[in-house]
Amino acid sequence: MNEKSSDVLIVGSGIVGMATLMTLEKYAIKTSLLTHSKNIKNNLPDPRFYAVTPGVKNWLEENGVCNFLAKDLMSPVNKILVYSNKENSALSFDAYDAGMSELAFIINHDDLEKAFMNRISKISYDEIKIDGAESLNIEMDHVDLVNEKGQKYQFKLIIGADGSDSWVRRESGIEVKSKTFNQTALVFNIKSSKTHQGCAFQKFMQDGILALLPIQTHEYSVVYSLNDNIVDEYKKLDDLAFLMRLKKNLGEKFGDIDLLSKRQYFPLSMKINESLISERVILMGDAAHQVHPLAGQGLNLGLRDVIEFDALLNSHQNYHHDLGLKQFIKKYNRNRKTDILSLSYLTDQLSHIFYSQSRIMNFVINLGFNKINQNHLIKKILIEKAAQ
Numbered sequence: 001m002n003e004k005s006s007d008v009l010i011v012g013s014g015i016v017g018m019a020t021l022m023t024l025e026k027y028a029i030k031t032s033l034l035t036h037s038k039n040i041k042n043n044l045p046d047p048r049f050y051a052v053t054p055g056v057k058n059w060l061e062e063n064g065v066c067n068f069l070a071k072d073l074m075s076p077v078n079k080i081l082v083y084s085n086k087e088n089s090a091l092s093f094d095a096y097d098a099g100m101s102e103l104a105f106i107i108n109h110d111d112l113e114k115a116f117m118n119r120i121s122k123i124s125y126d127e128i129k130i131d132g133a134e135s136l137n138i139e140m141d142h143v144d145l146v147n148e149k150g151q152k153y154q155f156k157l158i159i160g161a162d163g164s165d166s167w168v169r170r171e172s173g174i175e176v177k178s179k180t181f182n183q184t185a186l187v188f189n190i191k192s193s194k195t196h197q198g199c200a201f202q203k204f205m206q207d208g209i210l211a212l213l214p215i216q217t218h219e220y221s222v223v224y225s226l227n228d229n230i231v232d233e234y235k236k237l238d239d240l241a242f243l244m245r246l247k248k249n250l251g252e253k254f255g256d257i258d259l260l261s262k263r264q265y266f267p268l269s270m271k272i273n274e275s276l277i278s279e280r281v282i283l284m285g286d287a288a289h290q291v292h293p294l295a296g297q298g299l300n301l302g303l304r305d306v307i308e309f310d311a312l313l314n315s316h317q318n319y320h321h322d323l324g325l326k327q328f329i330k331k332y333n334r335n336r337k338t339d340i341l342s343l344s345y346l347t348d349q350l351s352h353i354f355y356s357q358s359r360i361m362n363f364v365i366n367l368g369f370n371k372i373n374q375n376h377l378i379k380k381i382l383i384e385k386a387a388q
């Protein structure tokens, strides 16, 4: 039996896993990274663009990730217009009004992932690749990871950053509540004949929620969260018919539009964990929470898990000898709860309200939009919350 050990094992080398690795290295904590040996990614470029909040972008800058991101790969958003299609009511959020220079930055998944890969290539860590069934055996003062060949690795703390179908969550027995939205996100890029001037749009419609994130001067990344009962209809449309339908849904505002990429589909669901921790285990990113993309917050939430972990490592150096101690991981659980629960609740309720076909609900939405739009204080509070 071959024994290898580090202080911490991170399971999952997605963006959140890599961010956690960088953070631990900052405090000279010996870390291993468990990566998937099976190639589960398709070869298509990832069409997702993330609206990264100013708070998260600051952390990426301070921690050297932005050194690997060319400036033109991060498109600033200075205005957001939110429409209800019911009676043309709209809500507008302006960076200038909120005393901010930008509301968010739009970054493509593959560009951000590459920047993280370059960043972690500069640091030293052990990479573990496992092919087959492995298990986690949680003991009083350590956790053993055993692979199918019987090799054993020993750690003080396991961090599950292994996505929404987390193996670490299952192995550690953390209960999770899942909810399917019966919606699928259709993601693609378009070019518009009109410049966007840094304005993002969101339109709540009968077929679903249409979000347009400004990327290059005339280009948008589009996330169309469609009700499942209509997805098949959209899938059957060829590019031309699809463009016609999109133009009709978008209205005149965008002028002529062209499709710039393939259309890709992501089924949407929500997951809330009963806890982010169990004995010597903590969860981060989509392993810890999965939310509807309508507010563009899933990755931000995951990176805020890492930012909180960073702050705790900084302020509690007396736990560095054993980060699996209950007292330490409980602080992480407590400090992350409110942000995660409030955002999960908000996105769930919004998706529910806006898919409602009830006339009373539509009336309330329009009234609410108009009232909020006139209230500068509420808008400022909403923007400050969204910019964290």
Ligand SMILES: Cc1cc2nc3c(=O)[nH]c(=O)nc-3n(C[C@H](O)[C@H](O)[C@H](O)COP(=O)(O)OP(=O)(O)OC[C@H]3O[C@@H](n4cnc5c(N)ncnc54)[C@H](O)[C@@H]3O)c2cc1C
Binding pocket: 011, 012, 013, 014, 015, 016, 017, 034, 035, 036, 040, 048, 049, 050, 051, 052, 161, 162, 163, 164, 166, 167, 185, 187, 223, 266, 284, 285, 286, 287, 293, 295, 296, 297, 298, 299, 300, 301, 302
């Ligand atoms: C359509 C859409 C649009 C979105 N838009 C936004 C947005 O605008 N803003 C935003 O903030 N968020 C957005 N999100 C959410 C965002 O994509 C996710 O929150 C984020 O990608 C989660 O990152 P992660 O690293 O936690 O998980 P993942 O990206 O799922 O990474 C998990 C990693 O773990 C690996 N893994 C899994 N199991 C194992 C195992 N057993 N052993 C080893 N490795 C394993 C996987 O291979 C993967 O590399 C969007 C999501 C969707 C679907």
